[in-house]
Amino acid sequence: MCGIVGILGATPVADRLLEGLKRLEYRGYDSAGICTEHDGELDRRRAPGKLANLAERLRADPLPGLIGIAHTRWATHGGPTEDNAHPHIAGDVSVVHNGIIENFRPLREELIADGRTFLSETDTEVVAHLVDRELKRGLGAREAVAAVLPRLHGAFALAVLVRTEPDVLFGARLGAPLTVGYGDGENYLGSDAHALAPLTQRIAYLEEGDWAEVRRDRVQIFDRDNATVEREIVNSGVFGHAADRGNYRHFMQKEIYEQPVVVAQTLRSYLQRLEGRVTLPIPESDLSDVRRVTVVACGTSFYAGMVARYWFEQFARVPVDIDVASEFRYRQPVMEPGGLALFISQSGETADTLAALRHARAEGQRIAVVCNVPTSSMAREADILLPTHAGPEIGVASTKAFTCQLAVLAALAANLARAKGKLSEAAEREIVRHLSEAPAAINGALAYDEAIEAMAGTVASARDVLYLGRGTDYPLALEGALKLKEISYIHAEGYAAGEMKHGPIALIDDAVPVIVIAPSGPLFEKTVSNMQEVRARGGRVILISDYDGVAAAGEGCIATITMPKVHPLIAPIVYAVPVQLLAYHVAVAKGTDVDQPRNLAKSVTVE
Ligand code: F6R
Numbered sequence: 001m002c003g004i005v006g007i008l009g010a011t012p013v014a015d016r017l018l019e020g021l022k023r024l025e026y027r028g029y030d031s032a033g034i035c036t037e038h039d040g041e042l043d044r045r046r047a048p049g050k051l052a053n054l055a056e057r058l059r060a061d062p063l064p065g066l067i068g069i070a071h072t073r074w075a076t077h078g079g080p081t082e083d084n085a086h087p088h089i090a091g092d093v094s095v096v097h098n099g100i101i102e103n104f105r106p107l108r109e110e111l112i113a114d115g116r117t118f119l120s121e122t123d124t125e126v127v128a129h130l131v132d133r134e135l136k137r138g139l140g141a142r143e144a145v146a147a148v149l150p151r152l153h154g155a156f157a158l159a160v161l162v163r164t165e166p167d168v169l170f171g172a173r174l175g176a177p178l179t180v181g182y183g184d185g186e187n188y189l190g191s192d193a194h195a196l197a198p199l200t201q202r203i204a205y206l207e208e209g210d211w212a213e214v215r216r217d218r219v220q221i222f223d224r225d226n227a228t229v230e231r232e233i234v235n236s237g238v239f240g241h242a243a244d245r246g247n248y249r250h251f252m253q254k255e256i257y258e259q260p261v262v263v264a265q266t267l268r269s270y271l272q273r274l275e276g277r278v279t280l281p282i283p284e285s286d287l288s289d290v291r292r293v294t295v296v297a298c299g300t301s302f303y304a305g306m307v308a309r310y311w312f313e314q315f316a317r318v319p320v321d322i323d324v325a326s327e328f329r330y331r332q333p334v335m336e337p338g339g340l341a342l343f344i345s346q347s348g349e350t351a352d353t354l355a356a357l358r359h360a361r362a363e364g365q366r367i368a369v370v371c372n373v374p375t376s377s378m379a380r381e382a383d384i385l386l387p388t389h390a391g392p393e394i395g396v397a398s399t400k401a402f403t404c405q406l407a408v409l410a411a412l413a414a415n416l417a418r419a420k421g422k423l424s425e426a427a428e429r430e431i432v433r434h435l436s437e438a439p440a441a442i443n444g445a446l447a448y449d450e451a452i453e454a455m456a457g458t459v460a461s462a463r464d465v466l467y468l469g470r471g472t473d474y475p476l477a478l479e480g481a482l483k484l485k486e487i488s489y490i491h492a493e494g495y496a497a498g499e500m501k502h503g504p505i506a507l508i509d510d511a512v513p514v515i516v517i518a519p520s521g522p523l524f525e526k527t528v529s530n531m532q533e534v535r536a537r538g539g540r541v542i543l544i545s546d547y548d549g550v551a552a553a554g555e556g557c558i559a560t561i562t563m564p565k566v567h568p569l570i571a572p573i574v575y576a577v578p579v580q581l582l583a584y585h586v587a588v589a590k591g592t593d594v595d596q597p598r599n600l601a602k603s604v605t606v607e
Contacts, residue, residue: 001074001601002086002098003027004178006159006169006189007067007199008216014063017070018055020195025051026394026602027098027191028074031085034058035094036065037166042094046085050596067166069159069189071096074601077104078121088125090116091132092163097124098191099176100606102154127152131160141165142213145172146226149211155351155606159189172211176605177349177377180204180212180219182233187214192349193236193375194392201238204231205380236375250594252395252487256580257446259400263573264439265389266404270411273436276429278414282384286366287419290340294333294365295322296356297344298604300398300482304370304405305344306475307572311413315431316420325352326607329359341365344409346393346401347603348376355607357381370408372401386412395595396602397487399580402479403442406573410435434567438574444564445577452578455542455559456585462513465490466504467579468497468534469517470527472572476517476579483583487597488590497530508539515542517579519563519571520549528553544578 003024007013017034032054033046045063047053051072071086077100078084086096101107104123111129112118118125130151134144141162155175162168171178171189181188181196181203189212190196193203206212209224210231223229248254272279280287293312295305302324309320321333325343335341341360345353348371357378361367369382372390379385388404414431417423423431459465465484469477478494485492495504497516508514514534518527524545531553535541541557543550546565554560561578587594 028601030080034070035087036068038065090128093132095128099156198240260439301344303475303479308409315417348378460589465492467494480579487587
């Protein structure tokens with residue numbers, strides 16, 4: 001993953017590079033570093049851990065220079081140590097890298113045989129050595145970079161600084177995003193438009209295989225055959241103000257609380273409430289010939305897709321395949337003409353999902369993307385872009401993006417159903433009415449925050465936790481377990497409630513809290529039966545249901561969480577809230593780093 005920034009400035013760059021890194025910290029926070037050129041030398045500061053450590057180091061030992069490159073790391077090859085922190089330097093060359101150089105081992109052996117010494121365990125260091133070797137063989141910087149790029153296999157975005165040519169930066173992309181920013185007497189490189197937002201809104205997105213020579217007064221872009229190409233300069237529409245936590249203790253908490261507003265905001269662009277119609281930003285006829293939907297996503301976005309599968313099949317009667325993106329291409333899926341491939345992603349940059357998207361396109365599928373970042377790679381590559389309007393999500397654990405994805409997916413299901421002639425006007429009006437009730441119902445769910453906080457201690461002391469649900473509450477059980485794992489580090493699993501007796505019930509004892517998600521509705525009785533099977537074996541159950549559900553089945557549970565009574569269509573949107581709040585309060589009780597949990601990054605741009 002990792003984030004990279006480069007500045008060829010008219011004034012000193014270190015502070016601005018640091019600011020750019022702050023905006024990229026969502027890509028990784030294992031270590032960070034900056035390298036500049038000044039007084040004819042390359043000079044760098046690096047620090048393991050969060051960016052604050054690098055800031056501290058720079059305060060103690062400032063870094064002058066008008067040109068520099070910077071990096072925030074999510075470790076792939078080599079632990080999160082200072083030696084492995086980027087930028088890497090070999091001779092006259094400094095490099096920062098996002099991605100994985102898959103053939104780094106043979107390259108490293110070749111370079112060692114050539115007398116080169118490596119100071120890190122990273123794959124990246126080979127790039128610095130390769131470019132430096134070409135320089136030492138007599139090539140100029142541009143020729144050296146051009147000679148090295150074809151030797152690199154895998155995925156990379158690179159920024160390269162050469163000591164002997166301190167008025168030029170090189171950038172290259174293959175399988176990982178990189179943008180060029182155009183300033184006033186200055187130019188920039190950045191992993192995304194967001195990183196460069198305080199510097200410029202004028203952005204060109206490099207395409208696959210592109211590389212760039214960036215000078216203060218001009219930028220030249222080349223394609224993979226080294227032919228000069230023009231890439232359109234667009235206005236990123238991303239501005240410099242950094243997201244702030246307001247009065248909330250964590251971004252995650254703030255983002256949970258934003259949900260009534262952002263779900264309403266998202267629904268506004270899909271629902272015509274007065275007419276009782278669901279509209280998408282595409283002509284209706286676009287969907288009438290869809291014969292199969294293939295849903296692909298990762299993590300929380302995948303669970304949103306799992307919920308949507310129930311809706312697509314129930315409303316539109318269209319068959320649905322669903323895969324996690326990291327598995328999708330490798331099972332050689334059969335995709336027939338007329339298929340809609342649907343990719344769901346908060347960031348729009350997740351490497352596996354993006355690769356799956358390109359695979360589906362090559363297989364002749366129409367590409368729909370549900371995405372929260374309109375400038376992202378996936379958004380730009382979509383035939384049908386269905387934006388979520390959640391606003392920037394900073395907490396690593398996804399919350400508001402999930403509920404906004406569900407809102408868009410429900411609208412898509414209704415639209416698909418209408419296009420296929422499976423939804424009457426009256427039924428569509430009902431769907432619009434239920435979806436319109438979601439923001440108020442989320443507000444109602446937030447009212448139970450204190451009650452949930454009060455029971456967090458019970459879960460915080462557990463070593464293992466199970467989540468159970470049926471129907472659309474099954475993906476929610478998986479999402480609950482994921483949320484708890486990632487921010488509180490407690491082992492948790494989600495199961496389809498009916499599946500318990502096929503094995504997992506052996507885990508039940510009085511040390512394992514079992515969280516049952518069971519809104520009253522068609523599947524309530526069945527879920528409650530599974531819950532009683534757990535209780536009969538000494539299991540300690542926390543039941544999340546509505547007033548009727550708690551009245552009917554709450555007795556004997558160690559705790560209950562009472563939600564507003566809602567239509568089953570919006571239950572996954574509303575019940576996401578207690579699941580998120582429970583994970584949040586458990587993590588706070590355990591004292592973990594809620595917004596930046598260990599080992600994770602917000603945007604997963606490596607396979
Ligand atoms: C979990 C979480 C991750 C992401 C996953 C996909 O809280 O945030 O599981 O959902 O990495 O990311 P996007 O949606 O950006 O493709």
